Amino acid sequence: MSTTVNETMEIVYEKPKTLTESPTHYCPGCGHGVVHRVLMEVIDEMGIGEQTVGIAPVGCSVFAYNYMNVDMQGAAHGRASAVATGVRRVLPDKYVFSYQGDGDLAAIGTGETIHTVNRGENILMVFVNNGIYGMTGGQMAPTSLCGMVTSTTPYGRDASFIGHPLKITEMIAQLPGAYYVARHAVHTPAAVRKLKKAFKASFEFQKEKKGTCFIEVVTNCPSGWKKTPLEANEWMEKNMFPYYPLGDIKVPAAMK
Template sequence: MENVVTKNEMEIVYKKPKTITDTPMHYCPGCGHGVVHKILMEVIDELGIQDQTIGIAPVGCAVFAYDYMNIDMQEAAHGRASAVATGVRRVLPDKYVFSYQGDGDLAAIGTGETIHTVNRGENILMLFINNGIYGMTGGQMAPTSLIGMKTTTSPYGRDAAQVGNPIKITELIAQLPGAYYVTRQAVHTTQAVRKLKKAIETSFKYQKEKKGTCFIEVVSNCPSGWKMTPVEANVWLEKNMFPVYPLGDIKSPK
């Protein structure tokens, strides 16, 4: 073993973003939330906008996001994050505002707020974490649960005849003129995380230019709710979630 270099002689090439607090995250092992939190804060650090950013996290697993993101934040009632974000952005028109919402929040109880916020072209970033299940309440069916997916409230598998099909809300809102940039990303691989980071950077740039609503869906996992190991969950996600929720830009400015 020649040429062995000790840590002291090396430089740090990657560390936890400074805007992520030291509070250990309550998320289950392997949960995508932690990765999205980290990348979001990394972008905020790199853009130097910690002092100009207000985040909104509603009911859902990420309701405690303010424990981990070292920025001013507001917790919101279930489904109302984009309305709260509208209130913030309207009275602070030169600040950066994002909402961080789960599938139940954004695509079930908050569908009305989601559609109308985007329709008004509110200058906010809506981050939509879609893992096809209600994590916080213990693994119930989400509006985005896949056909046949077993959850605690669809124990025999989601049946379209009973409860409808998985809702592709991202494609729906992309139809609205207020949506400026709409994309679907993931965090299951290094490459995917890098693409998400680019999408967040792009969204904040558009927000500064007041272009309208930027909407990023992140197809994520729920190892606990899916009853898999994190590694299995990320394999399952690629095989089952991506065919229904294909990655890539859905609407991007010319």
């Protein structure tokens, strides 16, 4: 890449060095790229890149390790938190994060999710919830809203037949092993700044071995939702946020 730098200009914003040069495979308007960036920015700013191991899921973010320039392992579908447990237990002084979508964390991996948090594993679990299976082509996810049209609920999600959208983050917050649980978004600069603070606090708690930090990020899926990025964000604010309200869910006294 060729760039011309005017040495008299001050650099006010640049790519975190823990992000690689890989071109993105995410769809236009997708929230994953922003979440990746915020996570890596925090790791850079805290200077913990050399001590961090990430666990990638199966789903749209299966290629997270293509972008995150830290040591990573790709887990089987749903098992990221079990893999993260294995890593963190043998590297008790390192930082470990897992990164999963809603299908991965809240459907096939529900057992691992609950028990990992229940053990209070000292990891950061990043849960990206867009209410749909994006990678496989827009099927119903555990978090798809009632009435939501997906490729496997072509007439809309019928809760009486298939169950209600799962608020797994609220469930997680009930567990004693969960130290810090919050729900954020990346649809506005203000939201991004809040998410960044939450990631930073999570790594700080991890250093002090306080237990599991669980951060949900409610995002969009323009391709899966069959909307433009702008429409998707509007739909998310109108429909997703009322069911999945943003904000802290379980906050340690130290943060209050």
